Amino acid sequence: MDGLARFLGSNPPFCSLADPDLEKVTAAARVVDHPAGALIVDAFASAGDDLFVVMAGQVELWTTDGGADEPADEIVGQGCVFGHTTALTGAPIGPRAVALGPVRLVEIPRAAVAAAFSSPEGVRFLAQDLAEDRVRAAAPARFRTVDDLVVSAPVLGHAGMTVADAARVMTERSSRYLAVPRGNGEFGLVTDGVLREHVLAAGRSADTPVQDVMIPRAATARTGTPTADVLHRFAEDRLDQLLVVDVSGALRGAVDPADFLTSPSGAGMMLRENVRRAESIDQVVALGRQLPVLLGDLVRQRREASETTAVYSTVVDAVQRRVLSLVLAGRAALDEAEVTWMLLGSNARREPTLGSDIDSAVVFAESVDSPARATAYRAAFAEVADVLRRAGLRVDSHGATPSSPTFSRTRSQWRAAAHLWLDSPLDNQGMLMASLLLDGRPIQGDPAQPVVNEVFADVRDHPGTMKLLVRESLSHRAQVRSVRDVLVGRGGTFDLKGHALRPIVEIARWAALSVRSSELSTRARLAAASGSMLLPAEQAKTLIEVFEVLQRVRLRQQLAQFERGEPVTDVVWMRRLAPLDRSLVAQSVREIATVQKRLFNIVQYTSPSEWGAR
Template structure:
């Protein structure tokens, strides 16, 4: 029997190489798009859908000349079967109403070069039936819906997510949720890119939390499902969770709620904490969880707290809270959206509201940069040196956290609202303190570290061990040991360059 000192390996599936990792959403298109006109009637649109055997019609809007994006010239409207039921039949409107009076502004579209997992994330997050796929000139090539992802590795999560979303009891939900590690392990064995694996995992965690809210929080006495917005924090918010990740969260309450109302909601959130633990997820009640008053506040309270953190970042753990909240991502299915009142422009999260104020305060920006660079990338900690304990590396603390901190600050410096680490690096590439070359290096390094991390944890899971971020270097392959060491050196190099340039650039 193998012991904990043996090298950890993950067996790859024989079909792992059948699906190239560089697929795009255009590869999922199977039929030509159904194109209509804004002046056609709903009746005519329905006939066209029937003739083509589809449940949508894309409507080019009057302007022209701009590429994908879902807004502005060259954008497209979208009419679906669901829209006809809700906005025509359900609203008592005539089926001879022009389509242009029914469609709800420009539809969200994706570029044909988008990765399937990114398109799937948008489909799920925005609760869409289909998404038009456009080329660089803005022409519609086709549409993708949930069924189109089934044959793609990224779509492997769809059946599990559907089972979670349809769970009728806590026990049923927990039973389905406990299959998440097997899903992650299967994607790793398929040799899927690390960012694809973690994004799929985050979609499942989101589904578990949203269904948990519906089962144990919203029916709780004193809870108003429309009076709060649930924020995912930490790695899941960034869509980067692995098997060792905690579920961190916060809540924004409506200002109309009183103190007794807030207490009732927090009590219900404790039940969700218990549900998640039973689902196999880790919830640290000593950390960032919505059941604690520090992480469940009214909008006004969040705004007041944010002003305090900006004015006095060194007081009351201001910089720690700022970093946590900047990573906040609202779950798409919470809360007013479920009540039937579709909001075109969701209320900004506390983190988004903070960006402008932080960017306008040079002193706080300098302090945040110093804090971001204070956790050094290194292969051995001082504790390891003093205790003569070698051969281990806390991959999260001594490699990934320094990189994530750089990406967060760099995105903030260019006023980007991106949350995902790779997206933040892309947004900040070429900025004053993050040259394009350094951004590209960090993106490559991040992918390498996440890939090693996932393989190590899946191998631990396969052997019945608890997945951890503390790597025993002798359990890595020689290649992985070399990759990790080089990655840490690259991060440390970027940290040194940023620290040197900061004396001249941040003012």
């Protein structure tokens, strides 16, 4: 009983109670254990008489009475209180609570908690809870696309105006930019930075024509573009402004990095900026340790899984770039300009989770022409990997890292190796390397398309090789039977990645390649190949939906593993999944298996030259 009193007294709203009142609450409380998947309370069906405090484990909460197939609105852990709203009001207004895993709860009758909620701490607790409910209710509808970030009408100028005219208009409109129409949907751009660098610092006159100093072709985004994609544009292209245009090419406004501070992606933007400005490796390590918190916040905002991982990957990219720069800066004989750092796998596709390994490769400049110099760089890359591990990231343990000669070569060496893999995919791990490198994305150094991608883009011109690669990818079957075994008690675990997500990623990669798409993300690849022989539109739509469902389950499960202090893996105990998630996983795997079966027949009896036909 003393331990229960200490536990309650350390959490709001009970922490402000006087000892006699706390003793009354403790005496009325009972500690109850619930198994994974158990329905704890459904306060939409009837008003509850108890409130609940989580002692151990996690609970999924539905705060709106939606359909049974809707994902939980939030996941709460130790110290969190729920059920108080319906208990205090006596009205059936939710929530519905289900044990995410084995859960221990303190259940307290309504009559015993009046003192707690009438205290100053209790009033603050209720006020904060109400504010958070309002935020949760608004979050799903806001900041989904770039349109939501545009807050003012466009600021336009013309080619005949002077620098002084442009500065005056920007001042009058309190704008950090001015756009100059050039025709054909293109715009010149004047920003505060342009005026500082090209006018003041260059000693130009205020009468200088604005077209002499403006950025000749401004970066633009189409209305409807997801905010996560816009965030990547800022991160990777180092933009000050991004103009927003509609389908007709008309300017609708502009966004800059500061606009993200008001969006749910703002925390990711701020963390990325702090990483970029870090002056020491220890600072980057400390910031990298915040990544699980960022990911947890994004998941609890009920954002789409693809958007969540895209924002998360922006910060992971920034950590890697900064670590590489700091490590190479500490080695005077090495030059960062000779290195193009390329991400592979899920990080390249902007789909990483807490359990994702960082696979990477390096393209050396041709000036790295001696074994000794390459060895010196690889030693630095090994240090980069060590720092990333200190920052809480997982570096591939199977050798897909630039500290290995296999994954760090000059441009010409990569080209020669890629041609060998195309000609003889069964030799020297050719099929594995093809799959890895087709997902390559450079995050530092030469932004041009990596040479390996250039070579593999022509894999359609090697029909035998392409057919072999696709057939190999289809060998990673969605294991419907394994899931059924689990559901009826004949198994205990399920590999979300190996038996469900990986088959979708493989299908998306080769279907996109068949239509010569350069997209990287799985969703974008499926969309690009939709309607082709390999991937009919309805099946593409299904796989996009299934991928979202599985990634959402994967994100939640890995966060739960992390918060329980367990190893973060893609293998889940099915009994720990909520009943809804178990059903979604089983149905998803059946859908994937159906697509795979059709694809296998298509690949058997048609030529790769036909696969891209629509």
